[in-house]
Amino acid sequence: MPLRRPCFLLAAAALAACETVPVEPGSAPGGGTFRFADYRGGPEIVRDGNGGEEAVGVVFEDRNRNSRRDEGEPGIRGVKVSNGRDVVVTGADGSYAIPALDDMSLFVVQPAGYQVPHDTSWVPQFSYEHKPGGSPKPLRFGGLEPTGPLPSAINFPLIRTGAQASYRCAVLGDPQTYANQEIGYFRDSTVDDILDRGEAERPACVLGLGDMVGDDLGLIPRLAEVIGMLEAPQWWVHGNHDIDFDADYDRDSADSWRTLWGPNNYAFEIGEVLYVVLDNVFYPCTAEDAARPGRAFCTEDERKRYNARLTEDQLAFVEGLLANTDEDKLVVFAHHIPFVSFVDQTATAHQTDNVAELYRLAEGRKALSFSGHTHTTENFAPGDSFAGWQEAIGVEAVPFRHIIAGAASGGWYHGDFDHHGVPMALQRMGSPMGWLSFDVSGSSYRERYHGANTGHDRRMWLSVNTPVFRSWYGQIMDWRSRPEDQRDPVPPLSINDLPDVKIMTPRDLSRGTWLTANIWDGDSATRAEAVVDGRTLTMERTQSASGEEAKAGAEWADPFAVQRQLSVSRSALESRSGIPRNQGYEAYRGSSFGPQTPGPTGPVADRNMHLWRARLPEDLAPGLHRVVVRSTDRHGQVTEDSLVLEVRDRQPPPRFRTDVFDAREDGPPVR
Known part of the structure; x- marks a missing residue:
């Protein structure tokens, strides 16, 4: 060979x-x-005072499903049994013998074509725990x-x-x-x-x-x-x-x-x-x-x-x-x-x-x-x-x-x-x-x-990484990196301070604006492309998996996830219930989060091995553009998602235009 x-x-x-x-x-x-x-039961444990230095028994076909070896129920040949270190195979009659360790889980390896019993919660029952003196x-x-x-x-x-x-x-x-x-x-x-x-x-x-x-x-x-x-x-x-x-x-x-x-x-x-x-x-x-x-x-x-x-x-x-x-x-x-x-x-x-x-x-x-x-x-x-x-x-x-x-x-x-x-x-x-x-x-x-509960066909998040997003991200992350006792308790910016990333100006495009696709289970064989106004853009994976270090920071972050991770409001929840542990929320071993000003908490998607991106053309015309992103995985499965982008001379005001509305009175009613 x-x-x-x-x-x-x-x-x-x-x-x-x-x-x-x-x-x-x-x-x-x-x-x-x-x-x-739905086969309920467990191993048959026989205690007659004759236990020795080896664990012995039989792997058998439980034809009446009562977890006991009854007359006419044959042993099963060729089944693996282990004490967690040694592995033996049952003989022609289904019997086995294996060294008994001082502390061991003795179990059968469920063979192909068969099933071990389970309890009422469907937890498999296939082992015997042996620890003579206990913990x-x-x-x-x-x-x-x-x-x-x-x-x-x-x-x-x-x-x-x-x-x-x-x-x-x-x-x-x-x-x-x-x-x-x-x-x-x-x-x-x-x-x-x-x-x-x-x-x-x-x-x-x-x-x-x-x-x-x-x-x-x-x-x-x-x-x-x-x-x-x-x-x-x-x-x-x-x-x-x-x-x-x-x-x-x-x-x-x-x-x-x-x-x-x-x-x-x-x-x-x-x-x-x-x-x-x-x-x-x-x-x-x-x-x-x-x-x-x-x-x-x-x-x-x-x-x-x-x-x-x-x-x-x-x-x-x-x-x-x-x-x-x-x-x-x-x-x-x-x-x-x-x-x-x-x-x-x-x-x-x-x-x-x-x-x-x-x-x-x-x-x-x-x-x-x-x-x-x-x-x-x-x-x-x-x-x-x-x-x-x-x-x-x-x-x-x-x-x-x-x-x-x-x-x-x-x-x-x-x-x-x-x-x-x-x-x-x-x-x-x-x-x-x-x-x-x-x-x-x-x-x-x-x-x-x-x-979970994102839709049966969804496989990715789409977003846009703009210069304004990168500035917003940088200011919050800089604040987040400081010790809590050395920073303002209120973050410098929140999600309310981030303009709509799907509206961009010609200046945004000239300074670098990327369409991003976070393909959740993407790998080295995954391919992604975007179609914008009939033009096909090849999306590139931000990490090549060829021995490099992780790329981290605003340019490599997933804007979709980061916007939701850096401005969390749940920590601000308060009530007059009088129950201290109901204020804000708890995580981990009862650690308290709030009540406090909304801000970043938990993980932040500042690096990614399954993020694809393509720079949007600088000559993208003013107006609206539908973008379709198509990913193909290593199995040939194709997934599509889309979003609508806007190119404007400047960002329109995001809130209700009270100045315009209040500039004129409604006038008296018509009689």
Whole structure:
């Protein structure tokens, strides 16, 4: 066989050839019709006092769906079972034996063509948590109670589903609900948007990419119940806001999660896809982490901190999974903190330290990375590269597609209310809160980001970057950068001070005015063009992903998002209710925002990897012009949006012309 060099060792220019799931224009799969059954139950735990040093049991076909192995119910051969480190495969009779670790999640890897049971909220029940002494100290959210000796048998029931060739999975980044109020916002935005698309587009599975809640793990049951309205198995990733913050060691930091949801490292199959869920949040990080450059915070900070890395057990788990998985399957790595990021391209804690080791294990495989954490939508094609990656984590370019799937919480539920009564909460690069559809056919797929309640066909924001906008932006951002105690409490400008950016003068055009398109899930293969008065303008992506640093500032900001992020009025809400916490609003761990003068808050889309722009012609004639923007993604899907621009000699007065109206009296009535 010819020698194959690992993709991650190739030069960035050559990496484009490493895309392992090619999708020709027009050939991408659509939302499938496969759905899982409402199969409730859980593992069969047998305790007769004969537990040993190995975990043993049978994976069986639960023909009567009672979660017990009854006479005539056969074992299932060739199913993977893991303790989170080792991976074994069941024998001809469905039996398995695997080393028992002192602290482990023992689970079955749901095989293609089968389904594990779930609870009443559709949370899969496929594991047994083993921690004989329980959590080493009382934890705020309960931790794990002592499990005692290993059961004599742990049997995993499955039912047959038939072919799973074509289906949709709803991918949710960071619901990050800190409070019950925010679960309501999530319900009325992302969950409502998915349900509103009808039965034909209902997902067969839900993949939650971590930060499911915001530090209050007691919210997990209600959140799971709300997501359960989708009537699809919901597989969750453990995030940095899902941890036991009062745990002293990483091995205990997911104990409450394991009680309330399930394992924090596991895998499952649907059709021709193996999903590998990895908890890459190492908390609290230690001297081992601090030994790497840029991670001194792990030991110098007075607070416990987390770092992003994979443990030896996790890498052994991945190696064992891949060794026992058909090479033609697509491998989807689902994790919370990105392997790499654009918006945090120089950060050490927010990218995964030793991901190069995982790249080596996956070399030659059809692979895909899904993550959340950054509250951005980022779609990296193989070969994409940004400055800072090499210094931060030793990676020059990505060897397979990496998708940061945005945030269902958007910009942490900040912003003014939309017409659904939900905070607008635009994300750090201006995408709306929402979800990503993952449409699978065989081992091919199509991804698409959906803004919650923004309309089923909308894929981008359009706006105009004018000289006046840049001046307005600069003055507010300069004020925002000063310490709060050293600046006027009232911002220098608000949205009321920004003239209509879609009205421009000949001088604006001569000084540089750009039409902008923030294409939420755009990537290196996305193409965009604008048609103005019959003229076609090619729109250029502001970032080329060829190893450069992030371009930030007024010239590279998304005017659509920034206008909404820099002048938020919700913080000014006050009442005479006498309830202090109802004044202004709260976010995060009960942090107060207001009551105060409206102003910028939350994230600001000052940089972007999915912004396209075209300079408007200086000779654009006076009058009105309809502009149509057409984007084509890597799957050949075309999306159009439009706006109307005006060219005037000068900006018309924006308010009611009282001077003109009051210049004359109405006169006496006619009798």
